[in-house]
Amino acid sequence: MNELYKETQFILNKYKISANKKLGQNFLINEEVVQNIINSSNITENDLVIEIGPGLGTLTKEILNKAGKLICVELDTKMIKILKDRFSLYKNFELLNQDILKTDLKTIIHNEKKNNNLKTAKIIANLPYYITTPIIMKLLEEKLDLESITVMVQKEVAERLIAVPGPKEKNTGAISYTVLYYASSQKIMEVDKESFIPAPEVQSEVIKLDIRKDPIVKVKKPEYMFKIIKFAFMQRRKTILNSLTNANIFKNKEEGIKILEEIGLSENVRAENLSIEDFAKIADLNFV
């Protein structure tokens, strides 16, 4: 049995707690995975790192040794007590007992950079899987001043997040376009169930999103493009022509066929066949 497993069991026994499934608690016990997350994040003393869901503090400990400042956001008060006991002596450690989805990250990042002379902000997390999508959407859509996001997520979700949509890629969803628009992404490693206690029901994967300085496509109204993508994927089995006509994005089928023709798309294409450039063109041609 490895050291991290023993340490994790020791802490759980000492504080007489067990993992709370409702809060997505699966504690990492694989040292190689910890090191891979830390190394791929390239943490320096110029960095503000925000860790989402530090739990018992396995990643926290490693981040504290490298980052200029670490702010941990943890919802579970039982974890807060443990984290305070373990890390209060570190000068670069701050702990917020709150829901990440309600946290004003924009203000935090702005103030930390200004007041503590930190150059870059990075997110690191072994995410609670039950809220992966809202967390990723929040981190991207709030246009935070971030350099990168390194996260562990469910493998299936990871693959959809980093997929580059287009005719050859089938495993896409509306969120694939959001990730591609704001970030360039890569798979860091696959992680098996035995790397956690308790073991989750699904395989996991660590991915890294490097935030782009400029979005990957130019589009007059990005929100309008994302609205179109959302409607297209709500009825992904239907053709774009039908779903966007039903959603009143196209006034009628004739107009829809004209727009699709202009872009060089057949009237039979489905959402999953379209690249982000295709959606940008539909949005621009349709926007008045």
Ligand code: SAM
């Ligand atoms: N970082 C630890 C590790 O790798 O062992 C724990 C990761 S565990 C998968 C997810 C953590 O997110 C738990 O500590 C859980 O309490 C916390 N969490 C769940 N929902 C949260 C929320 N809405 N805001 C902040 N933290 C949350």
